[in-house]
Amino acid sequence: MDSSTQSVKVVIRDAATGALVRSGRASHPDGTEVDPRHWWDGLRSAIAQAGGLDDVEAISVAGQQHGMVCLDDAGAVVRPALLWNDTRSAAAAADLVSELGADTWAESVGSVPVASFTVTKLRWLATHEPEAAARTAAVCLPHDWLTWQLTGAGDLATLVTDRSDASGTGYWSPSGGAYRPDLLEHAFGRLAHLPRVLDPTGTAGKHGNVIVGAGAGDNAGAALGLGARPGDVVVSLGTSGTVFGVSTVPAADPSAAVAGFADASGHFLPLVCTLNAAQVLDATARLLGVGHDELATLALSVPSGADGLTLVPYLNGERTPDRPHATGSLHGLTLDSMTAAHLARAAIEGMFCGLADGLDALRAQGLTAERVLLIGGAAANPAVQRIAPSILGCPVTTPPASEYVADGAARQAAWTLTGTLPTWQPPTGTTTHEADPAPDVRSRYAEARDKTLNRR
Numbered sequence: 268m269d270s271s272t273q274s275v276k277v278v279i280r281d282a283a284t285g286a287l288v289r290s291g292r293a294s295h296p297d298g299t300e301v302d303p304r305h306w307w308d309g310l311r312s313a314i315a316q317a318g319g320l321d322d323v324e325a326i327s328v329a330g331q332q333h334g335m336v337c338l339d340d341a342g343a344v345v346r347p348a349l350l351w352n353d354t355r356s357a358a359a360a361a362d363l364v365s366e367l368g369a370d371t372w373a374e375s376v377g378s379v380p381v382a383s384f385t386v387t388k389l390r391w392l393a394t395h396e397p398e399a400a401a402r403t404a405a406v407c408l409p410h411d412w413l414t415w416q417l418t419g420a421g422d423l424a425t426l427v428t429d430r431s432d433a434s435g436t437g438y439w440s441p442s443g444g445a446y447r448p449d450l451l452e453h454a455f456g457r458l459a460h461l462p463r464v465l466d467p468t469g470t471a472g473k474h475g476n477v478i479v480g481a482g483a484g485d486n487a488g489a490a491l492g493l494g495a496r497p498g499d500v501v502v503s504l505g506t507s508g509t510v511f512g513v514s515t516v517p518a519a520d521p522s523a524a525v526a527g528f529a530d531a532s533g534h535f536l537p538l539v540c541t542l543n544a545a546q547v548l549d550a551t552a553r554l555l556g557v558g559h560d561e562l563a564t565l566a567l568s569v570p571s572g573a574d575g576l577t578l579v580p581y582l583n584g585e586r587t588p589d590r591p592h593a594t595g596s597l598h599g600l601t602l603d604s605m606t607a608a609h610l611a612r613a614a615i616e617g618m619f620c621g622l623a624d625g626l627d628a629l630r631a632q633g634l635t636a637e638r639v640l641l642i643g644g645a646a647a648n649p650a651v652q653r654i655a656p657s658i659l660g661c662p663v664t665t666p667p668a669s670e671y672v673a674d675g676a677a678r679q680a681a682w683t684l685t686g687t688l689p690t691w692q693p694p695t696g697t698t699t700h701e702a703d704p705a706p707d708v709r710s711r712y713a714e715a716r717d718k719t720l721n722r723r
C-alpha cells in the first residue's frame with residue numbers, strides 16, 4: 268500500500284514471483300492539512316477496489332513522509348495532520364536551526380530541519396496551538412497511523428514505525444539507530460510517546476490473519492520496489508520531486524540540501540526533495556487548456572532552452588533551496604517565446620533544473636550516479652522522459668509504469684512473511700533516453716533562481 272499525497276494505491280503481488288495479481292486506488296483530499304480519517308477511508312476503498320485481502324498473507328504500508336499526526340491519551344487525533352508540504356512551520360525551522368546550529372542537527376539526525384520535518388511542526392504546534400500541544404500524548408507519521416489502524420489501534424504503546432520514516436522526523440538518528448528525545452523535548456517543550464522503530468522485517472501486528480510489516484516512507488518504499496542498489500539514483504516526480512540513492516553510509520549535510528535518511532533495507536537513503544514537481548505540469552496544462560499528452564507535444568515542438576524562456580517553478584514555495592515563502596516566476600519573455608509551446612517546455616525544464624541541482628548536491632555528498640531511474644506520476648509524460656537527460660546531464664532510464672512505492676511495500680511484506688528478501692524478476696519494457704547535456708539551460712536557470720517575489 269502506498270498512502271501518498273494525492274492518492275492511495277494498493278497492489279497485491281505474488282510473494283514468490285512478484286507478479287501483479289490485483290490493484291486498487293483512491294484519491295486523497297487536496298490541501299496541506301488533512302484529517303487522517305480520509306487516508307483510512309481511502310485505504311479501505313482502495314483495498315475493496317483491489318478485491319479485498321481474503322487471499323493475502325502479509326501487507327505493509329508505505330506513505331508520504333514527515334506528516335505530523337498528534338494523538339491524545341485515548342488515541343484520538345488531536346488536530347488535522349500537517350503534511351510534509353505545509354510550510355507554516357518555516358519560522359519554527361529557522362528558529363530550531365539558529366538555536367542549535369546546522370552542524371549539530373546534521374551530526375545528530377543526519378538532516379538540517381526545514382519546514383517539512385515533523386520536529387518543526389511540533390515547535391509550531393507548541394507555539395501556535397498550545398492547547399492542542401497539551402493534549403498531544405503521542406506523535407506519529409501517516410504510515411505509522413495507518414499501520415496502527417490496520418492492527419486494531421490498541422493502546423499507544425502498540426504504535427510502530429520503521430527506520431526510513433523515523434529518519435524524517437528530525438528526532439531519530441540514522442547513524443545511531445535511536446531516537447533523540449532531547450531534540451524532541453527541545454522543540455516541543457516536553458516529551459511525547461513515540462512509535463517503536465521496527466527493523467525492515469519487523470512485524471507490526473496482524474490485520475485479522477494477515478501479517479502487517481513495518482512499512483516505510485514512500486521514497487524508501489520506491490527504492491525497495493525498484494530494487495535500487497548503490498550506484499542507482501532515483502528521480503521521482505510525484506507531488507514532490509525527489510532525487511535519492513541507496514548508500515551504505517549515512518549522510519550529514521550541514522547545508523540542508525541533502526537529507527540523510529535511512530532506507531527500508533537496513534542502509535541509508537540520502538535524498539533531496541523539492542515541493543514543485545508534477546503539480547507544476549498540472550498547473551501549466553490547466554493554464555494552457557490542454558491535457559498532459561498535448562503538453563508533451565507542445566514542449567517537444569520547441570528547441571532545448573525554450574528560446575530563453577525560463578520558469579522558476581516555486582508555485583508551492585520551495586524546500587530545496589529553502590525558500591518556503593517564494594513564488595514562481597517566468598523570465599526571458601520575448602515576442603517569439605511568449606507561446607504555449609515555450610511555456611510547456613520551460614515548465615518541464617524548470618522542474619528538472621531544481622532536481623539537477625539536487626543531483627549535484629548528492630554527488631557532493633559522495634553519492635555516485637551510475638544509473639538514473641525516473642519514476643512517479645509525471646514520469647509517464649513523453650516530454651518529461653525526453654527532456655530529463657538534457658537537464659540532468661546523463662542518460663535517464665524509465666522503468667515500465669508501475670506503482671513502485673506500493674511495490675516496495677509488497678516486497679517488504681513478502682520479506683516479513685518469508686524471512687527472505689525476494690528477488691523478483693525486474694519488469695520488462697525499460698526505456699533509456701539520452702540527449703546532449705544543456706548546461707546553458709541550467710546556467711540561465713541559476714541566474715533566474717533567486718529573482719522571485721515572496722508570497723503576499
Ligand SMILES: Nc1ncnc2c1ncn2[C@@H]1O[C@H](COP(=O)(O)OP(=O)(O)O)[C@@H](O)[C@H]1O
Binds near residue numbers: 272504507549644646
Ligand atoms: N502523463 C502525465 N504527465 C504529467 N503529469 C502526470 C501525468 N500523469 C500523471 N501525472 C501527475 O502525477 C501526479 C501523481 O503522481 P504520484 O506519483 O501518484 O503522486 P503522489 O505520490 O505525490 O500522490 C499528479 O499530479 C498527476 O497529475
Ligand SMILES: O=C(CO)[C@@H](O)[C@H](O)COP(=O)(O)O
Binds near residue numbers: 506
Ligand atoms: O517529503 C518528502 C520527502 O522528504 C516527500 O517525498 C513526501 O514523502 C511526499 O511524497 P509524494 O507524495 O510526493 O510521493
